Amino acid sequence: MTEKRGCKSCGFPESIDFDQLMEGAEQTASDELYEQRLDLCMACPSLLYGSTCSFSGDIVHYRALFKEKSCPRPGSSVW
Numbered sequence: 508m509t510e511k512r513g514c515k516s517c518g519f520p521e522s523i524d525f526d527q528l529m530e531g532a533e534q535t536a537s538d539e540l541y542e543q544r545l546d547l548c549m550a551c552p553s554l555l556y557g558s559t560c561s562f563s564g565d566i567v568h569y570r571a572l573f574k575e576k577s578c579p580r581p582g583s584s585v586w
């Protein structure tokens with residue numbers, strides 16, 4: 508999967524190949540879990556610019572890839 512988004516700061520277009528990034532990683536979430544997480548993030552009022560979690564500052568498409576990660580919303584984790 509490749510996501511193409513511009514940098515929020517400078518506008519420079521950048522492509523990220525998440526499959527290549529996570530190649531060989533043992534801690535990767537399953538495809539089903541990843542999609543479930545992203546669906547929740549896309550409906551979350553704390554998502555900024557359609558990509559960034561306002562609590563962690565992480566790009567949710569990246570954070571959701573890691574099996575051991577969780578939603579960082581204080582007191583009411585979504586996933």
Ligand code: SF4
Pocket residue numbers: 547548549551552553554559560561562563567577578579580585586
């Ligand atoms: S990680 Fe949690 S708080 Fe952040 S955008 Fe996703 S659902 Fe919302």
